[in-house]
Amino acid sequence: MTNYQEPFTFQSGITVKNRLMMPPMTTLQSFYDGTITTDEIHYYAERSQGVGAVITGAANVTDMGKGWPGELCIAHDEDLPGLTNLASAIKAQGAKAFVQIFHAGRMSRLDALNGKQAVSASAVAGQHGDGSQKTATPRAMTSAEIHQTIDAFGQATKRAIEAGFDGVEIHGANQYLLQQFYSPQSNQRTDEYGGDREKRFTFIKQVLDSVFAAVNQYADRPFVVGYRFSPEEFTTPGISLEDTFYLVDQLLQTPLDYLHVSLDKYDRIAQADKYQAKSILAYLHERIAGRKPLVGVGGVRNRKDVAGLLANAEFAAIGQQLLVDPTWVQKLMTGNDSDMVTGDFADAIKYTSFTHPLYQFLVPRY
Template sequence: MTTAFDPVDLAGTPLRNRVVMAPMTRSRAPGRVPTELMAEYYAQRASAGLIISEGIQPTPEGQGYPDTPGLHFAEQVAAWRRVTDAVHAAGGRIFAQLMHAGRIGHPSVLADLPGDLHPVAPSAVAAAGQLYTAEGLKDYPEPRELTGAQVRQVIEGFAAAARNAVEAGFDGVELHGANGYLIHQFLAPGTNRRTDEWGGSVDDRVRFAVEAVKAVAAAVGAERTALRISPGNPFNDIDEPDPLPAYTALVAELDPLGLAYLHVLEASPEVRDVTTQLRKQYSGTLVLNPATDGPTDHGVLTLVEDGTADLLSFGALFLANPDLPARLAAGGPYNEPDRATLYGGDHRGYTDYPTL
């Protein structure tokens, strides 16, 4: 019987176990450049089978939040190399998550960058809610609708950032197609009201995700390319009342590509049926960020044993427990995450969580 603690080959990348550190924005990259403290943070968690980095903007306008890192200029590439070297020295593996926030952002976050930058999206539909900025909470603005030519430029931006990620020493890249960010905005009918080749029918709404994945795979290899999705996730004002048709169409396009993995985030227990359907349809490696009854629900480990997933990813639990695989194997105990220090700040609530 396969367990979460067994090694696995991830399209040629050997992993020591099947416990994955999920991507988590921490907003600790002033000037959009990774720091030595970030290298320490990730290296502390290198006992994971795989680390997936925090969301990294592939292009300047893809930034959604203050103090998030990028992979679009040389200083960032060099700084990320220090992070990946630290993880590899500790015996770990790390993928870069490329996250274009789309309409989830604000011009004030981009104000110090050259050019007239503004959040963009498939359609000019503002998200409900507010964003924390250096100037306080601000309503999400109406985004600029991407032209067809600009859509192609964004796709090339993903590919260029993927090349930078490999140059920076990452073992691969994961495109963020979940949680209401740009790729998810193309998939969802409420945020994608286009009538051209990039919107309308299910096949056209999934086109952006497919083309972005194909472009990254062409740039760095399919074995180094992955995609994260969250079917039916309402986060960031997304409305997907019937997600299954779009995601089965998407997976049908992805399955022949030979990707490193498909990463499914369950926003609630109600979408397990969707996960089960996608698991049956997808012949490659599936990483699951499962909906649980609590942060220390050990029942989730059986999801590897029963074949629901090949690997399991954990977010806040890994944030607070740098040695999470050992704690899962021992049945705990677990540190509780300090919610006050999740975003921004110094080492407190970042690199000072104790190990067993």
């Protein structure tokens, strides 16, 4: 089992001081145009003091990729001053700073796109939660738009390097654009980007190629590239765990530094009857077999959870607990477990200092 206090050196050469990460979380603290606020910088700095690495919330790589108002933006050179300040604030606390880059695709809110129709792999509406709520139907991206988006991921990586970040995480999870291209539910294309698993992986492969090309051309120092994915979809058709095994096999053949699985609970069991013997995380860890580090996440609140997660991963990401308990890692490291915030998150957010946009976002969730 992995020791959470051990340092780790990624393939690219970056060393983190421990095996704990802050995962990407939506905070709605940027200005409408994506400009980073002072409040946002303070929020990240406060939670960067104990973890080995911080992964920022999603930053859109194009204006059409914006998912919601208040989101980080890495689509323009004008974003560089704020991004630079954010990277510096995280690194000043001793953590490595990774920025998550993404395109929301059909999950973009109408108010984020100024009324424009969202785009996706195909003109198929998305689903929220249990599927009872659907997004507006997007339009299928043209070949030219696909190529422009692929290039935008490379340009975003260049800006991340220029801003001083230690790495980027490509967001291929949570029903956003890269997942939309891989899913048989959302991708019904008949060109080179649609069809069987191999063809549905084409867009992801080309995004990866664009990101790595930017790293090779512009990085003057070691620079991490990670990839986040969701292991299952609840639609039929949809991404199955076996589809994810294929995806992982392809990702393992790239220069990626780590894989990051998006889970609500680190011990979650798969839907398929064939994979009920152990957790999704355990199956993935077994599949990867040490070829790349795996980041697990979902419901880590105490020391026992850290141990439980790290039985099947190289890194534990702590999200909601850090949200309400910014010094939780320091408490873990010093044995002050009794000071950790416990109880329902609905109660905890009442006693945590949040900006108004973030608080208003959290209340209906909890």
